[in-house]
Amino acid sequence: MTTKKFMFVNRKAPYGTIYAWEALEVVLIAAAFEQDVSLAFLDDGVFQLKKGHQTKDIGVKAFEKTWGALEDYDVTKLYVAQESLAERGLTADDLAIPVEVLSRAEIGKKMEEQDVLLSF
Amino acid sequence: MTTKKFMFVNRKAPYGTIYAWEALEVVLIAAAFEQDVSLAFLDDGVFQLKKGHQTKDIGVKAFEKTWGALEDYDVTKLYVAQESLAERGLTADDLAIPVEVLSRAEIGKKMEEQDVLLSF
Amino acid sequence: MKFAILINEGPYTHQASDTAFHFAKAVLARGHEIFRVFFYHDGVNNATRLTTPPQDDRNIVDRWSKLATGSELDMVVCVAAAQRRGIVDDGEMKRNGKDATNLAPGFRISGLGQLVEAGIQADRIVVFGD
Amino acid sequence: MKFAILINEGPYTHQASDTAFHFAKAVLARGHEIFRVFFYHDGVNNATRLTTPPQDDRNIVDRWSKLATGSELDMVVCVAAAQRRGIVDDGEMKRNGKDATNLAPGFRISGLGQLVEAGIQADRIVVFGD
Amino acid sequence: MLHIINKSPYDRPALDSALQTGEGGILFTEDGVYAIAKGGAAEAKIKAAQGKFKFYALSADVDARGLTDRVMEGISVVDYGGFVDLVAEYKTNQSWL
Amino acid sequence: MLHIINKSPYDRPALDSALQTGEGGILFTEDGVYAIAKGGAAEAKIKAAQGKFKFYALSADVDARGLTDRVMEGISVVDYGGFVDLVAEYKTNQSWL
Numbered sequence: 138m139t140t141k142k143f144m145f146v147n148r149k150a151p152y153g154t155i156y157a158w159e160a161l162e163v164v165l166i167a168a169a170f171e172q173d174v175s176l177a178f179l180d181d182g183v184f185q186l187k188k189g190h191q192t193k194d195i196g197v198k199a200f201e202k203t204w205g206a207l208e209d210y211d212v213t214k215l216y217v218a219q220e221s222l223a224e225r226g227l228t229a230d231d232l233a234i235p236v237e238v239l240s241r242a243e244i245g246k247k248m249e250e251q252d253v254l255l256s257f
Numbered sequence: 258m259t260t261k262k263f264m265f266v267n268r269k270a271p272y273g274t275i276y277a278w279e280a281l282e283v284v285l286i287a288a289a290f291e292q293d294v295s296l297a298f299l300d301d302g303v304f305q306l307k308k309g310h311q312t313k314d315i316g317v318k319a320f321e322k323t324w325g326a327l328e329d330y331d332v333t334k335l336y337v338a339q340e341s342l343a344e345r346g347l348t349a350d351d352l353a354i355p356v357e358v359l360s361r362a363e364i365g366k367k368m369e370e371q372d373v374l375l376s377f
Numbered sequence: 378m379k380f381a382i383l384i385n386e387g388p389y390t391h392q393a394s395d396t397a398f399h400f401a402k403a404v405l406a407r408g409h410e411i412f413r414v415f416f417y418h419d420g421v422n423n424a425t426r427l428t429t430p431p432q433d434d435r436n437i438v439d440r441w442s443k444l445a446t447g448s449e450l451d452m453v454v455c456v457a458a459a460q461r462r463g464i465v466d467d468g469e470m471k472r473n474g475k476d477a478t479n480l481a482p483g484f485r486i487s488g489l490g491q492l493v494e495a496g497i498q499a500d501r502i503v504v505f506g507d
Numbered sequence: 508m509k510f511a512i513l514i515n516e517g518p519y520t521h522q523a524s525d526t527a528f529h530f531a532k533a534v535l536a537r538g539h540e541i542f543r544v545f546f547y548h549d550g551v552n553n554a555t556r557l558t559t560p561p562q563d564d565r566n567i568v569d570r571w572s573k574l575a576t577g578s579e580l581d582m583v584v585c586v587a588a589a590q591r592r593g594i595v596d597d598g599e600m601k602r603n604g605k606d607a608t609n610l611a612p613g614f615r616i617s618g619l620g621q622l623v624e625a626g627i628q629a630d631r632i633v634v635f636g637d
Numbered sequence: 638m639l640h641i642i643n644k645s646p647y648d649r650p651a652l653d654s655a656l657q658t659g660e661g662g663i664l665f666t667e668d669g670v671y672a673i674a675k676g677g678a679a680e681a682k683i684k685a686a687q688g689k690f691k692f693y694a695l696s697a698d699v700d701a702r703g704l705t706d707r708v709m710e711g712i713s714v715v716d717y718g719g720f721v722d723l724v725a726e727y728k729t730n731q732s733w734l
Numbered sequence: 735m736l737h738i739i740n741k742s743p744y745d746r747p748a749l750d751s752a753l754q755t756g757e758g759g760i761l762f763t764e765d766g767v768y769a770i771a772k773g774g775a776a777e778a779k780i781k782a783a784q785g786k787f788k789f790y791a792l793s794a795d796v797d798a799r800g801l802t803d804r805v806m807e808g809i810s811v812v813d814y815g816g817f818v819d820l821v822a823e824y825k826t827n828q829s830w831l
Contacts, residue, residue: 139627146828148751150645152701153668154507155390156515159548162587166619172627180751181648184671187703194697194716195395196435220754225647226676226707245755249735253626254828256634257515257548259497266731268654270742272798273765274637275520276385279418282457286489292497300654301745304768307800314794314813315525316565340657345744346773346804365658369638373496374731376504377385377418378725385734387517389591390549392667396643399697403717409725419520422552427593429603438593461519463557463568463609473559477607479593501724503641504732508822515831522764526740529794533814539822631821633738634829650745 141252142173147182148256152197156257157185161203163255168210175214175251177244178236183221186232204234216244261372262293267302268376272317276377277305281323283375288330295334295371297364298356303341306352324354336364380404381499382414383492385506387422388437389430394423397505398440405448413451413495414441416484418506421459424452426481438481445483452484453491510534511629512544513622515636517552518567519560524553527635528570535578543581543625544571546614548636551589554582556611568611575613582614583621639727640690643667643734646679651733656686659731664693664715664723673699674707687711695720736824737787740764740831743776748830753783756828761790761812761820770796771804784808792817 145164151157167174178186185200192199207213215236222228222238229238239247248254265284271277287294298306305320312319327333335356342348342358349358359367368374382401386393397414404411416423428438445452454464460473466480480486496502512531516523527544534541546553558568575582584594590603596610610616626632638661644651645668652672655663665672672679673694683692693713699705708714715723724730735758741748742765749769752760762769769776770791780789790810796802805811812820821827 141627143623143626148831150648150668150671150702152698153392153643153645156548159588163547163619163622167623167626170620170623170627172623179755180747181645181668181671184645184702189703189705191700191703191705193700194399195392195701196399197392197395197701198434199701218755224678225671226674226678226680241751241755245757248756248828249758249826251826253632254735254826255513255626255632256829256831257636261497263493263496268734270745270765270768270799272795273522273740273742276418279458283417283489283492287493287496290490290493290497292493299658300650301742301765301768304742304799309800309802311797311800311802313797314529315522315798316529317522317525317798318564319798338658344775345768346771346775346777361654361658365660368659368731369661369729371729373502374638374729375383375496375502376732376734377506380721380724387549387552387592392643396666396695396698399717400720403721407718407721407725409721419517419549422517422592425593427595427605427607427609429590429593429599429605431587431590434591457561460559460561461564462517462552463555463559465557469559475557475559477557477609479557479607479609501730503724503730504734505643506732506734510818510821522740526763526792526795529814530817533818537815537818537822539818631827633821633827634831635740636829636831648747 140173143167143253144248144251145176146254146256147176147178147185148180150181150184151200160257165210168212174212178217180221183217183225183227188231188233201233216247218244260293263287263373264368264371265296266374266376267296267298267305268300270301270304271320280377285330288332294332298337300341303337303345308351308353321353336367338364378409379412379499380409381412381495381502383502383504384416384420385418387419391507393505393507394437411450412499413453415492415495416454417458421454421462421464424454424464424481424484425479427479442481442483454484454486456486456488459486508539509542509629510539511542511625511632513632513634514546514550515548517549521637523635523637524567541580542629543583545622545625546584547588551584551592551594554584554594554611554614555609557609572611572613584614584616586616586618589616639664639723639730641666641730641732642669644669646672655733660689662691662693662727666695667698670694670698670702670704673709673712674704675709680709693723736761736820736827738763738827738829739766741766743769752830757786759788759790759824763792764795767791767795767799767801770806770809771801772806777806790820
């Protein structure tokens with residue numbers, strides 16, 4: 138099968154809307170199709186990666202375990218915008234999984250290298 | 258029937274979403290129920306009142322005629338936030354119908370006087 | 378005290394229906410009354426009985442249906458919004474020449490007047506949306 | 508050139524489905540090919556045949572159905588998203604023990620693999636959402 | 638009156654708009670709760686307005702977003718029952734959608 | 735690449751985010767077209783970025799919002815066919831939803 142570079146651009150907070158969750162479902166399928174998958178987290182999308190989500194009282198499934206599953210699918214290219222973290226008072230230590238923290242401009246360059254950009 | 262003070266708070270641009278249109282449908286019903294109806298336009302809600310919408314190419318019905326109908330329903334209290342107009346480069350002359358331009362703080366005072374606040 | 382609830386978004390996509398549900402349960406737990414829950418805009422999509430959410434997820438429609446029947450809640454779906462989005466009961470099916478219905482138990486379809494009436498009759502109305 | 512289109516919002520509430528429709532027509536008018544239109548998130552709600560919009564309004568679902576049959580478009584509704592939101596064809600009805608269907612003509616329900624395949628096969632993919 | 642804000646202060650102008658328009662209480666729900674996290678850019682806005690408004694946040698949403706240990710000072714965290722009490726306490730409320 | 739923006743610059747950070755991240759072309763559609771109206775606060779942002787980006791706006795949406803006579807200089811107004819041409823011209827595109 139043809140392999141293309143797929144980037145998923147995540148800019149929305151989790152739980153307030155379902156976009157982050159349903160985006161992750163596409164990521165896993167793209168990985169299962171053995172595509173060259175990367176994820177970019179910008180703006181409120183960085184909140185998806187925050188450690189310690191306790192979602193029992195809102196009654197919605199939490200993300201944290203699914204991030205762990207990404208590695209099993211060989212999805213390891215996770216880019217997080219430094220400016221977006223800083224604006225929200227977060228650092229890489231606050232995130233549930235290891236990521237590469239880049240400037241927006243650097244993420245912009247990664248975007249230019251893609252074949253397919255999907256945003257939800 | 259009991260008469261209550263209903264205020265409809267419009268903060269969304271038209272056409273990109275249907276909220277403005279479906280809000281207007283409730284306004285007309287509240288007026289038909291002879292309630293004391295007022296409308297506040299804040300933030301992108303002021304774009305709803307902009308003159309000269311030409312919606313043929315997007316294939317969606319325009320607002321302009323419905324604003325005219327408000328007067329037939331005795332809905333005459335339309336408050337528009339001065340700060341929101343100014344930020345968008347608009348003045349009362351750009352609007353399709355006569356309104357009362359107030360500061361945000363003055364609109365806030367009107368909100369305090371209501372029995373029911375509805376936002377969509 | 379008499380509460381009314383307005384829900385403007387459909388199930389799963391926005392948290393509005395979840396928050397409204399937990400709020401409604403808390404209203405009843407506090408001993409207040411719920412005059413009506415009104416579903417408008419995409420909120421009408423909470424009223425389809427055709428959803429099959431994943432087994433490890435909450436069932437938003439069923440939850441509302443059960444709360445309605447258990448607590449005798451009046452749950453009203455706006456007819457105009459329902460027609461635009463394809464929520465249909467027997468009457469609407471006949472009136473509009475459709476070949477199926479999808480309204481879930483515990484909901485009824487009616488006009489926007491029911492929302493205005495809720496605003497008039499209830500002591501408080503709270504809006505859940507996007 | 509081969510285009511694919513992804514639609515993430517339902518009819519009427521957001522302009523996404525309108526813009527995507529006008530875009531799709533323009534793609535065909537320019538002599539390009541549309542490999543697939545994929546409906547995801549609330550976009551699946553474009554595929555219900557139960558809508559009855561006001562007579563002076565556009566009929567979003569019908570418009571897609573007609574474009575599909577007239578132009579042999581492949582219009583795919585994500586099965587997981589459809590289950591969450593209550594979009595059902597005959598197969599889904601039987602599988603999930605439902606008592607009705609609502610899928611409109613010209614649409615088919617399938618997996619997310621169809622979206623990934625569209626990304627692989629098409630030269631361009633454009634996303635319409637909120 | 639009670640202002641209910643369910644939008645992230647980094648994504649929508651709902652908080653700014655409420656702060657500039659109203660007075661009374663502000664309850665953060667859903668993605669609105671990001672406003673009360675220590676260290677974020679929104680913190681200063683809340684601090685500046687603490688004379689004019691009382692601030693509340695819904696615990697279920699604070700917890701869901703991993704902010705339990707990061708709630709800034711002067712915010713009352715309430716559960717769904719407390720949400721109901723606030724709506725009852727204030728004569729009117731407005732959701733800044 | 736082509737950046738597609740369908741959000742009002744007064745309601746969402748989509749335009750700011752695209753300007754700070756990318757380069758190439760920016761097409762405004764739907765409520766995004768408010769960015770190119772003369773006299774609005776967004777005008778200065780577009781002007782400042784005109785060296786780095788080419789700007790386009792979808793005519794159907796410009797007209798629908800009553801902005802036909804208020805399009806600022808340096809914006810190419812295109813119809814749906816022009817939208818298709820832009821997507822074809824740029825190797826990739828990203829919708830800033």
